[in-house]
Structures are given as C-alpha cells and as structure tokens.
Amino acid sequence: MNLSRRDFMKLVxxxxxxxxxxxxxxxxxxxxxxxxxxxxxxxxxxxxRLRTCWLSFGELARRTQESAQQGSSEDTYGAExxxxxxxxxxxxxxxxxxxxxxxxxxxEAYNAAVYHVWRSNSLMTCYEPMMVDYAPVSANILVxxxxxxxxxxxxxxxxxxxxxxxxxxxxxxxxxxxMTDEEVSNLYxxxxxxxxxQGGTTPSFDELDLEITPDAQAAAQFxxxxxxxx
Amino acid sequence: MTAVRPRLQSLxxxxxxxxNHTCLHCYNVWQGGGLYPLGQxxxxxxxxxxxxxxxxxxxxxVTLTGGEPLLRSDLPRILEFLQQRRVxxxxxxxxxxxxxxxxxxxxxxxxxxxxxxxxSHQRQVHDxxxxxxxxxDAVLAAMANVRLQHGQVVAAFVATRKNIERLxxxxxxxxxxxxxxxxxNRFNPGGRGRQRLSELLPTVDQxxxxxxxxxxxxxxxxxxxxxxxxxxxxxxDISQYPHLGFGFCAAGSERAYYTLDxxxxxxACNHTDLILGNLFEESFTNLIAPERMSAFTCAIPAxxxxxxxxxxxxxxxxxxxxxxxxxxxxEEPFLRNGLLRADQING
Numbered sequence: 001m002n003l004s005r006r007d008f009m010k011l012v013x014x015x016x017x018x019x020x021x022x023x024x025x026x027x028x029x030x031x032x033x034x035x036x037x038x039x040x041x042x043x044x045x046x047x048x049r050l051r052t053c054w055l056s057f058g059e060l061a062r063r064t065q066e067s068a069q070q071g072s073s074e075d076t077y078g079a080e081x082x083x084x085x086x087x088x089x090x091x092x093x094x095x096x097x098x099x100x101x102x103x104x105x106x107x108e109a110y111n112a113a114v115y116h117v118w119r120s121n122s123l124m125t126c127y128e129p130m131m132v133d134y135a136p137v138s139a140n141i142l143v144x145x146x147x148x149x150x151x152x153x154x155x156x157x158x159x160x161x162x163x164x165x166x167x168x169x170x171x172x173x174x175x176x177x178x179m180t181d182e183e184v185s186n187l188y189x190x191x192x193x194x195x196x197x198q199g200g201t202t203p204s205f206d207e208l209d210l211e212i213t214p215d216a217q218a219a220a221q222f223x224x225x226x227x228x229x230x
Numbered sequence: 231m232t233a234v235r236p237r238l239q240s241l242x243x244x245x246x247x248x249x250n251h252t253c254l255h256c257y258n259v260w261q262g263g264g265l266y267p268l269g270q271x272x273x274x275x276x277x278x279x280x281x282x283x284x285x286x287x288x289x290x291x292v293t294l295t296g297g298e299p300l301l302r303s304d305l306p307r308i309l310e311f312l313q314q315r316r317v318x319x320x321x322x323x324x325x326x327x328x329x330x331x332x333x334x335x336x337x338x339x340x341x342x343x344x345x346x347x348x349x350s351h352q353r354q355v356h357d358x359x360x361x362x363x364x365x366x367d368a369v370l371a372a373m374a375n376v377r378l379q380h381g382q383v384v385a386a387f388v389a390t391r392k393n394i395e396r397l398x399x400x401x402x403x404x405x406x407x408x409x410x411x412x413x414x415n416r417f418n419p420g421g422r423g424r425q426r427l428s429e430l431l432p433t434v435d436q437x438x439x440x441x442x443x444x445x446x447x448x449x450x451x452x453x454x455x456x457x458x459x460x461x462x463x464x465x466x467d468i469s470q471y472p473h474l475g476f477g478f479c480a481a482g483s484e485r486a487y488y489t490l491d492x493x494x495x496x497x498a499c500n501h502t503d504l505i506l507g508n509l510f511e512e513s514f515t516n517l518i519a520p521e522r523m524s525a526f527t528c529a530i531p532a533x534x535x536x537x538x539x540x541x542x543x544x545x546x547x548x549x550x551x552x553x554x555x556x557x558x559x560x561e562e563p564f565l566r567n568g569l570l571r572a573d574q575i576n577g
Binding site for chain 1: 367451
C-alpha cells in the first residue's frame, strides 16, 4: 500500500480522535479522591499540555455544534488547541525530548484529528453540502420515496427506463432493511468469502507494505505513549 | 519546523471550460464575454498543478467542476491521482454524460458525491434553463444510475423567476429520486447569467415564499435543504426557517473555496473573475496572503456599513457585485433590487 508518512500520521490522528469521541477509555491517571477535572486544567509540563490537547476532542465537538446552531462555522477553539499543541511540542524539541521531524509528524496527526472532529460537527457549506457515508436512509423514508415515485410515474412524464432504474435502486435499499441482523452478517461473510475465493486475501497488518519511516513510527509511538501515560 | 500550510476545507478545480449545455443562469467567469484566459493544461501538467495545490495546503476535499467535467477525456486519470492522494472528491456535473458505466467508473475512482442540477419538475422548464433539450431526462437518469450503484447525489436548484414558484414539486421529485439533500441556490448573476439578470433574478417576495415551501417540505420529507448563495437577513428574516441551512461568503476563511481554473489561475471563489495569480508561478500561501485577499475580504457595500450583521452577511455575494457592476463594494443585484423595491413600497 502506497501510504506516505504524512497520510499515515493523519490516519493515526483521526483514529485517536474517533476513539476518544466514541468514549473509548483513555487512562486519565486519577484516583477516586482526585476525580476528573471539569475542564482542561492548568498544567506545567509540555507533555501534560499535549495530553490535555488530545483529550479535548469532546469539548471541540460540543463547541463546534454550538457554533453551528448559531450559524457559525468558525473553528476558534480548534485553532487554539492546534496552537497550544504546537507550542508544547516546540518545548519538547527545545529540550531534546523529540526531534523536530518527529514533532512535525505528531503535529500533522493532531491537525488532522482536529480537522476531522470540527468537520464532523460543523455546518454544511455551498460546495461541501453534506458528507455522509452511504447507508440506506430510514425504512419509513424509503416507503415515502416509493410512494412519491409511484405518484410521479403515474403522471407519465418521466422516461420508463429511468423509472425502472430508480425503482430498482429503491428496492435494493428496501431489501437491505428487510434483512435481519443475522442475514446482514451472513451477507458480509459471503462477500468476504467470495472475494477471497477470487484470489483476494485480507493481509495482516505486518504484511501490509506500508511506507512508514522510522520518524513516523516514532511519532505514532509518542502519541500512544502520551495517551496511555507511559 | 515545517512552514504552516494553509488549511482549506475544500478546493474547487475547474477541470475544463467546455460544456455541452448553455444554461441561462451560468456563472462561469469565462462566459461573461470578457477577457478571461481560455484553455487547459495537458494531463501531466494538470496533475502537477493538483499535486502542488495539495502539497502546499492542508486540503482533504476537492470539488471537480467545469464547464462539464465529464467532457474531459483524462478525467479518470485525474480522479485516480486524487484517489492516490486520499482526497475526497465531489463532482459537479449536469448529468448529461453520467451513464451507468460512467457512474461506475467515477465511483470506482472515489467520487463520494455528485452534485446535479434539478431545476424543475417539468421537462420544458429544466431544458429551457439548461439551454439543452433532453437535459431533464438525462439528469433524472443520472440520479437513478448513481443511486442504483450506491453513490450519493445532492440536487442543486437554481431559483430563478422561471422556476421558483414550483419549488415544492421539484423538491418532491428530488426526494423520489433519493437525493441526500437539496441546495436551494437563488440565482446569483455572473457569467452568461449576467445578461439575463432582469429576466431571471427572483424578487425578495418570491424567495421568501420559496423558503417557506422549502422549510415545510424539508421537515415533511426529512430532506436537508441548504441555501448557500447568501440571502441578506435585512431582506428576509432567515431565522424563520430553522430547518434550512444558510451560508454566507466564506472568502478568506478556512471555509473558503478557492478555485483553480484549468490553466492554474487561482481565484477567491468560483463566482469571481479576479485572478489572484497562477499557482505555477507562486506558492499557494503567497497567492492567498492577506494583502492580496483584503480587497475581497474587506469589501462591503456602503449600505451595510452600520449593520450589526455586516461581518456575517458581508452584503451578500461580492463576486456578483463585481462581475455585474464592476466593484466588490457595490450592492450585489439581489440586494440592490430588494432595496429598490423597499424604497418603492415606502414611497
């Protein structure tokens, strides 16, 4: 797989942000007598400040949603976090804990994570109207779409071949909704099996030909160590 | 330390200036009868241009537009390049060439979203506005083809005097064809459309009525509707339409959609014909430096000087003001007409 070190770091950053936002537990290092602080707290060391930045995605998501409700999509808090993160990294570089190139890659990962969180919670705009992954809309909507399509078909204006294609597409989505969880699971298994039977294999991580430089590995390891408190 | 690269939410690339439709409302800057540079680079130079743009910015989304992007024979190669760069891609097309194999080809090459026009529920109106017989049938077929192959479509409704009063039926048609959202873009004069300003520009009352329809149907059909061409709050109280999204000019901000033409000329957006410079000759950072962008970002009509919402609304579309009246600080046509009408009412 041709994955540049920059792309690799972006994936690391986005993955960490996604894990954090799905409440995947990150050890905070607190005891029952020292509960979670209510908000990012003043810290002294650059490492602590970096850690705080990486644990602020929930707050970034909340603020972005609030801004969106007020009609704004400025990313002021994201910009603050990014600047704080960079400043803390620069301290580590100055003290010799990190090389400049590794720090740049860590920053790259953080930038991507901030952007991912902001983008996922921000307003839609003219040329990025909505970035949603494909999934059938709700079954009720599909039924209403089907009724609307029938109504339009009855008017006789739309080309019959186009209507047939539109109906076939709707039926695909409806069929998906008619399946039980077990059937969906079986379908996925069947697709994987068929793909493998055609010569496709699922490589293990070690087998992937990832172009990850030692710097990128060091940067990814640094982020993991930072978040796990090691 | 690496120099900070400008962070862009999206970059627009005008793949080609050629088009197989002659939309009455077309805002393409080279259709304005002026001296805008014409032509396009060959494939290797085009890929170099895109590589430079992506290398010099932090941008994870590119919108390919035109003209009609599918008229460019090396579009698959351009998409493969963007796929390798792991960039999300939206294609703005008129749908004429989006046959089933073409859709499959584009989806395989990573196109995540198709933005297609749906200007009316009536063939005659859509075809007239598109300046192309058969356009309506083609775009509906394209929508069905994309959905059948599990792609995604957003429909663009350009609201003009010729179609605005039947918005409801058009939204229903879009819904029946499974679009994921509708862009309600009130006609924004520029390019060829400038010559038909009075014929096409809807009145404030017409837009207000249309927004009421859009609000109601957005709720009823659970269909997202965004109004991305600015609608000035002094003309219409947009807070009355809580289910609609409203956008204002994003030039100069992270949400800006800087636009690259097929020759590498960079502009602040796709509606303006003011060229910031050529990306082959200068860095992206230099081209969008505040001193160059300030003429654009700071411009505001005199009428708006004392308005509390001037920083948000900015008077509407400055590009349209500049293209139609020669200055970024003029009142753009929708605002000018709205104010004129208000003056008439107030005697």
